[in-house]
Amino acid sequence: MQDFRQLAVWKRAHLLVLHIYEASEAMPEAERFGLLLNLRRTAISVASKIAEGSGRGSDAKFAIELRRSRAAITELEYLLLLSRDLGHLPETQFQSLTEEIVEVRKMISGLISRLTTAP
Template sequence: MQDFRNIEFWRKAHVLVLAIYRETQSLPKEEVFGLTIQLRRSATAIATRIAEGCGRENNLEFAADLRKAQASCNELEYLIELAKDLTYWKPESSAKLMAETIEVRKMIHGYLRKF
């Protein structure tokens, strides 16, 4: 067991969640129960899975949660792409969010290679 706040990729995932929440405020009102909630849930799931995994009893369970966090990164990447293609966000905003998501995913992947 370890404190998730001490893990660099959790801190980056948390910053990503905050950025997604800020960016989704600009989405059209008709997306409140659609794309807005999906983006927020998938971003939150990344940080949540990492935190959850830190409370596990063994490394196998921790690794399973990290793999789920990676899957949520993939989901978030698609949703960012969708928001961009629907022209809800400026390309620069989408590119920044995408880069942050990919960075978190790669950091998780690198950590998982230790197991």
């Protein structure tokens, strides 16, 4: 078992969650229980699945949670696209957050590869 707080991928995913919270502060009240809630929940899921997986006790189980995290980050990418298209997220913030998503997804995929490649 590894302390998730020491993982570079978790640190980067956690920072993304914080940035999602900052970016979503200006969303309209009408989105409070809709898009805003889903955006934040999904961002949290990306980081929490990394944390959960690190405590699963085996590389195979960790890789399963990382795949779930990767699926969540793809969902997050869509929710940001929707936020932008609805006019709730400026293009500059959308681009910046999308770049972060691409970076975190690459880190997750790289860790999955390392965990599932036979020594």
